Structure formats: C-alpha cells, structure tokens
Amino acid sequence: MSHAYHRQLVFTVKDKCRVCYTCVRECPVKAIKIIKTQAEVINERCIGCGNCVKVCSQGAKYPLRSVDEVNLLLKSEKRIAACIAPSFPAEFTEVPDHQLLVGMIRQLGFDYVAEVSFGADMIAREYEKRIKTSRNVGQISSDCPAIVYFIRHYHPELVENLAPVASPMLAMTRIMKKKYGKDLQVVFIGPCFAKKAETEEVDEVLTFRELREMFETRGINWESSDPSDFDPPVSGKGAIFPISRGLYFTANSTESIPEEQVVVAEGRVNFKEAVKEFEEGFIRNKHLMLLCCEGCIMGPGTSPGGKRFARSAAVGEYVTRKLASIDKDQWEKQVEEFSSLDYSQEFTPEDRRFEIPAEDKILEALHAMGKFKPEDHLNCGTCGYDTCVEHAIAIVKDLAETEMCLPYTIEKLHDSINNLNVSNDKLAKAKQALKQSEKLAHMGQLSAGIAHELNNPLGVITMYSNILIDESPENDPVREDLRLIAEQAERCKKIVSGLLNFARKNQVNLSETDVVKFARHSVDSIIKPANIEVVFEPRISDPQARLDIDQMMQVMTNLEKNAVEAMPEGGKLTIGVEGDAEELRFIVADTGTGISKDHMDKIFTPFFTTKEMGKGTGLGLALIYGIVKMHKGKIHVDSNDDRANGPTGTTFTITLPRT
Numbered sequence: 001m002s003h004a005y006h007r008q009l010v011f012t013v014k015d016k017c018r019v020c021y022t023c024v025r026e027c028p029v030k031a032i033k034i035i036k037t038q039a040e041v042i043n044e045r046c047i048g049c050g051n052c053v054k055v056c057s058q059g060a061k062y063p064l065r066s067v068d069e070v071n072l073l074l075k076s077e078k079r080i081a082a083c084i085a086p087s088f089p090a091e092f093t094e095v096p097d098h099q100l101l102v103g104m105i106r107q108l109g110f111d112y113v114a115e116v117s118f119g120a121d122m123i124a125r126e127y128e129k130r131i132k133t134s135r136n137v138g139q140i141s142s143d144c145p146a147i148v149y150f151i152r153h154y155h156p157e158l159v160e161n162l163a164p165v166a167s168p169m170l171a172m173t174r175i176m177k178k179k180y181g182k183d184l185q186v187v188f189i190g191p192c193f194a195k196k197a198e199t200e201e202v203d204e205v206l207t208f209r210e211l212r213e214m215f216e217t218r219g220i221n222w223e224s225s226d227p228s229d230f231d232p233p234v235s236g237k238g239a240i241f242p243i244s245r246g247l248y249f250t251a252n253s254t255e256s257i258p259e260e261q262v263v264v265a266e267g268r269v270n271f272k273e274a275v276k277e278f279e280e281g282f283i284r285n286k287h288l289m290l291l292c293c294e295g296c297i298m299g300p301g302t303s304p305g306g307k308r309f310a311r312s313a314a315v316g317e318y319v320t321r322k323l324a325s326i327d328k329d330q331w332e333k334q335v336e337e338f339s340s341l342d343y344s345q346e347f348t349p350e351d352r353r354f355e356i357p358a359e360d361k362i363l364e365a366l367h368a369m370g371k372f373k374p375e376d377h378l379n380c381g382t383c384g385y386d387t388c389v390e391h392a393i394a395i396v397k398d399l400a401e402t403e404m405c406l407p408y409t410i411e412k413l414h415d416s417i418n419n420l421n422v423s424n425d426k427l428a429k430a431k432q433a434l435k436q437s438e439k440l441a442h443m444g445q446l447s448a449g450i451a452h453e454l455n456n457p458l459g460v461i462t463m464y465s466n467i468l469i470d471e472s473p474e475n476d477p478v479r480e481d482l483r484l485i486a487e488q489a490e491r492c493k494k495i496v497s498g499l500l501n502f503a504r505k506n507q508v509n510l511s512e513t514d515v516v517k518f519a520r521h522s523v524d525s526i527i528k529p530a531n532i533e534v535v536f537e538p539r540i541s542d543p544q545a546r547l548d549i550d551q552m553m554q555v556m557t558n559l560e561k562n563a564v565e566a567m568p569e570g571g572k573l574t575i576g577v578e579g580d581a582e583e584l585r586f587i588v589a590d591t592g593t594g595i596s597k598d599h600m601d602k603i604f605t606p607f608f609t610t611k612e613m614g615k616g617t618g619l620g621l622a623l624i625y626g627i628v629k630m631h632k633g634k635i636h637v638d639s640n641d642d643r644a645n646g647p648t649g650t651t652f653t654i655t656l657p658r659t
C-alpha cells in the first residue's frame with residue numbers, strides 16, 4: 001500500500017474566478033492561493049474535501065474525472081464489479097426502487113453490482129471491537145479520506161491515533177476480490193471524489209454525478225430498466241452508514257458502545273475543532289467519529305442542490321425496507337465467511353504544514369494592510385481567513401494578497417475618491433484661472449492696439465503744446481491753458497504706457513542680482529506711514545538669481561503700495577523671499593482690508609480700482625500681471641475681507657522660475 005499516492009483531485013479553471021474568496025473561507029486547510037485575483041487550488045495542500053467545488057458559484061473548480069477510464073475498462077475483456085456506496089438512495093431519489101437502479105448499472109456493462117454497505121457491516125465490527133477493548137486510548141475514525149489526509153498532512157503526530165481500519169470501500173473491494181477472484185476489477189461509485197485518491201487497491205472510482213453522466217450519454221433511464229437485485233454479499237445495517245452519525249449507529253449494532261465514549265463531529269468547522277481539542281488533550285480518551293461533509297449524503301460527488309434532511313430520510317426509508325426483508329441467517333453466514341479477511345489499513349504521517357514565518361514578516365504584511373494596533377485587527381473573515389494574522393501569514397507565504405482585506409480595500413477606495421475630488425477641485429480652479437487669463441490676454445491685445453495708436457497723436461499734442469508755450473509771450477493768458485493741455489497730454493501718455501506695460505510687448509532684460517538685497521531695497525522707495533510696521537523675512541539659501549531688475553522693482557513697489565493703501569488704520573507689511581533650486585517666491589502680505597470675493601477676478605483687469613477718483617488708476621496689478629507673465633511666472637492671491645473668518649488681509653505671492 002503506497003501512501004505517497006496523491007493524485008490531483010481538484011482543478012482550477014483560469015479566468016472563471018470572480019474572487020469572492022468563498023473557496024478560501026470554505027477550505028479547511030487553506031489550500032487555495034489567490035494570485036493576480038484568481039483562485040488556484042494547490043495540490044500539495046489539498047485534502048480533497050471538495051468544499052471549494054461545492055461552493056464555487058462560477059464553476060471555476062472541477063474535480064478529477066474518471067468516466068473515460070471506466071468506459072475503457074467496460075470495453076475490455078475483464079470482469080468488472082460496480083460497488084455502490086450506501087448513500088445511493090439519497091442521490092437517486094427519482095428512481096422508485098433500488099432494483100431499477102441496479103438494472104441501469106448492469107446496462108452500462110458491469111458484470112456485478114454490489115452494495116458497499118456490506119463492507120460497512122464488516123468494518124463496523126472492527127470499530128466496535130476496538131472501542132470496546134481500548135477504553136482509555138482515544139482514536140480517530142479513518143473511513144473519510146479527507147479526514148485521513150487532514151490528519152496525515154496537518155496533524156502528523158496524531159496518525160498513530162487513526163484507527164488502522166480499512167474504509168468500507170476498501171473492505172468491500174477486498175471482499176469482492178475474495179469472492180469473485182483476484183482479477184476482478186472493482187469500480188467504486190459514491191458521493192465523494194477524495195475516494196479517487198484513497199487507495200490503489202480499488203481500480204476506479206466514479207462519483208454519483210459521473211454515473212449520471214454515463215447514464216445520460218448512453219440514454220439509460222429507470223423507465224426502461226430491467227430490475228434486478230444486488231449481487232451478494234448482501235448488506236445489513238451498514239446501509240445506514242452515510243447519514244449523520246452513521247458509523248456510530250452501524251458500529252453500535254449490539255448497543256454496547258456508550259454514547260459518552262464517542263465524539264461525533266461533521267462538517268469543515270466541527271471536525272477541525274474536534275481534532276484540535278483531541279490534540280490538546282481535552283477529549284484524548286474519546287473515539288472521534290469524524291466526517292468532512294455533513295454525512296456522506298452531502299458529499300461533493302452528489303448532485304448539487306440536494307436537501308440534506310430529505311436525503312437522510314431517503315436513506316432511512318431504504319434501510320427500513322431492507323432490514324424488514326433481510327434474510328438474517330444468510331447475512332450472518334456471509335459475515336462469518338468474510339470475518340477472517342484482513343480489514344486493516346496502515347497510515348503514515350506526511351507533514352505538509354508550513355513553517356510559521358518570522359514575526360517581523362507577519363507584522364510587515366499587517367502594516368501593508370493598515371493594521372498597526374490590536375484594534376485594527378477586525379478579524380472579520382471576509383478575506384477567507386479567520387483572523388487578520390492568518391491572512392498576513394498567508395500573504396507572507398504567497399498564498400494571499402493584501403487586496404483581499406475588505407476594510408483595507410474600502411479605505412483605499414475612499415482615499416482614491418478623496419484624491420479624485422481634490423484633483424477635480426484643482427481642475428476647476430485651473431479652468432477658472434485659464435478663463436481669467438484668456439480674458440486678460442484679449443484685453444492686452446486691445447489695450448496694446450489702442451495704446452499704440454494713441455502714442456503718436458499724444459506725442460504730437462505734447463510737442464506742439466510745448467512749442468506753443470515756448471513761443472507765446474510771458475504774460476499771455478493763453479499760456480495757462482496751453483500748460484494744462486501739455487500736462488493732461490502727459491498724463492494720457494502715462495496711462496498709455498501703463499497699458500503697454502499690461503500688454504507687455506516689451507522684452508525682459510535679465511541680469512544677475514541678489515534677490516534678498518533687491519527685495520529689501522524695494523521697500524525703501526515707498527512712503528510708509530508711521531502706523532505701519534514693515535517686517536522682512538528672507539528664507540532662501542541661494543539669493544543669486546537672474547531677473548529684470550527694473551521691471552521686477554515695479555512689481556514689488558506696486559504690490560507694496562497697494563498693501564499700504566489697504567491699511568489706512570495701520571498694520572503690518574511683510575515682505576518675504578523664498579525659493580529653492582527650481583523657483584523663486586516674492587511674498588507681499590498685509591493685514592489690511594482684504595479683497596472681496598466679487599472683486600477677486602477683476603483686480604488684474606486694467607482700470608479696475610476701488611479707490612477714489614484721482615487716487616487709483618487701476619493699472620498697478622495689470623502692469624504686475626504683464627511683467628510676471630514676461631518672466632514666465634505665476635501670481636497667487638490669498639485674501640480675507642471678512643472678520644468673521646479671522647484676521648483680514650491679503651497675501652500676494654509671485655513665483656518666478658529660476659531659469
């Protein structure tokens with residue numbers, strides 16, 4: 001008997017997986033790897049319980065198939081026996097009588113059709129003997145192949161506690177080969193595909209679903225079946241085996257096994273818990289009767305959607321009918337006949353546990369999921385793992401991914417949404433700024449045109465009025481009028497040159513300068529009332545930069561003048577110089593009245609002023625705009641004019657590129 005015998009039982013269909021993690025959660029040994037958002041069964045870790053196949057709504061996993069092999073066998077010259085598991089009444093509920101099913105199986109070409117429940121009868125006697133004779137040493141039932149795999153791979157220290165007893169399937173195979181000859185080929189048909197990897201002594205294993213498939217392809221149904229009975233040996237109480245607590249009922253045929261000596265646990269959560277408690281010593285002297293499914297009637301090789309209690313009832317009814325008509329003498333004779341057969345089965349440990357990763361690696365994986373404190377461990381189980389630590393271990397072992405953590409993924413999603421909102425805001429602001437600069441560009445064009453056209457006639461007016469002044473006699477009353485004309489013409493010229501500055505057809509004339517000295521010097525040329533405090537804040541490591549000193553001086557003085565004018569009651573004027581290798585920033589901040597929201601997008605427009613007639617021209621910021629644009633720089637304004645929102649004031653930041 002080879003125990004290295006391990007066929008791949010479950011296969012994965014790529015791309016069908018929609019990553020619900022249900023299979024990860026349902027897999028009792030976490031033999032499922034999530035890579036690139038696809039679930040994949042790892043054969044080395046799999047115990048063949050079939051849970052993943054049962055729960056996958058996408059059909060992304062399928063079990064090992066044996067239909068082709070069985071068909072080949074049936075075509076051969078060999079004598080072949082079908083041994084059908086005792087759970088068949090639960091599966092073939094539509095077939096009115098078991099004799100019709102037997103007829104259908106014979107129609108497929110099987111030479112014999114026997115019930116595995118006679119094997120169950122025989123091994124139940126073995127269990128009964130063992131339980132009665134070893135009262136203080138607990139043991140674990142070995143009839144469920146998934147449980148056997150689980151113990152051998154994940155609790156190898158407990159292999160010595162596995163009952164060294166053959167499964168009903170194996171027992172029945174030995175019985176059939178004894179009765180019908182060594183060369184008989186045995187095909188087991190049952191509810192479980194883990195059976196396909198249980199032993200090489202059984203020639204082939206089919207699931208009920210595969211048997212149905214064979215009936216369908218051959219067009220075999222019960223309506224046209226020729227009814228016949230099972231071939232001997234005929235079974236007894238063993239037929240009750242596949243239902244919940246079946247092994248206990250069968251083994252306890254003489255009612256000699258007290259209930260408290262036995263622990264029955266079924267289903268993926270319960271069996272693991274029972275093994276854990278057994279290992280920890282709490283139930284060490286008990287006899288554990290374990291099944292991976294909730295009774296074999298719900299096995300993964302049965303048709304999907306079966307009703308558990310209806311199936312159980314179907315088996316019960318079949319057993320009742322069977323026992324009512326059983327020929328007790330014949331049965332006992334058979335038991336006698338096969339009682340000397342070897343029903344033993346050896347199990348060897350085969351450790352497949354992985355090493356727990358180092359603490360720091362686990363912590364690293366936890367941190368990557370934003371889990372730093374114990375409160376961050378929600379242990380919600382959405383990822384498929386019971387705890388965040390188990391998930392982290394699986395990540396370190398390359399079995400799982402960080403994104404499987406739902407709370408983490410939701411948080412990341414929220415972050416993305418926030419970032420998106422911020423980008424949206426920025427985009428809206430940029431759009432607004434673009435509109436504003438387009439408007440200003442149009443105005444610039446218009447202003448430049450007007451200014452250019454007016455420049456020449458104004459020059460003529462100035463020149464001729466001055467000539468006339470020079471030529472008129474000293475006390476001529478006209479002289480005063482002429483002076484007024486010349487003066488107003490001069491004023492017009494200033495306005496026109498302001499407009500030209502805004503349109504900035506002029507060139508920049510860059511020269512190397514110390515920007516800190518430059519900024520400090522800019523304050524010297526403005527008139528500062530005594531109630532205004534001037535603060536200078538240079539914060540720059542490399543003050544050498546290239547700029548058009550004359551033009552930038554106009555920028556600074558205009559900003560400073562505006563600031564002073566905004567603080568009629570006094571206040572603080574702060575001049576800052578900042579920058580790095582890339583850019584240079586001049587900051588002019590005041591604690592003045594601030595700019596109202598309505599005015600904000602107008603302040604750069606030529607002639608916009610809120611100042612009284614004669615005081616403001618509304619050309620200062622327009623000029624600044626033109627100059628900064630020529631320097632390929634940016635202007636940023638921050639202002640608050642509402643006391644309710646904190647101290648009022650305005651900060652202008654001029655950013656210029658270094659190169």
Ligand code: ADP
Nearest residue numbers: 562563566594603609610616617618619620621
């Ligand atoms: P002017 O100073 O001739 O009015 P500007 O173009 O320099 O023209 O400024 C336009 C308008 O912008 C000002 O009238 C004022 O309303 C507003 N403004 C500019 N700077 C400030 C400031 N530091 N504080 C408050 N308002 C300001």
Ligand code: MG
Nearest residue numbers: 558562620621
């Ligand atoms: Mg001004």
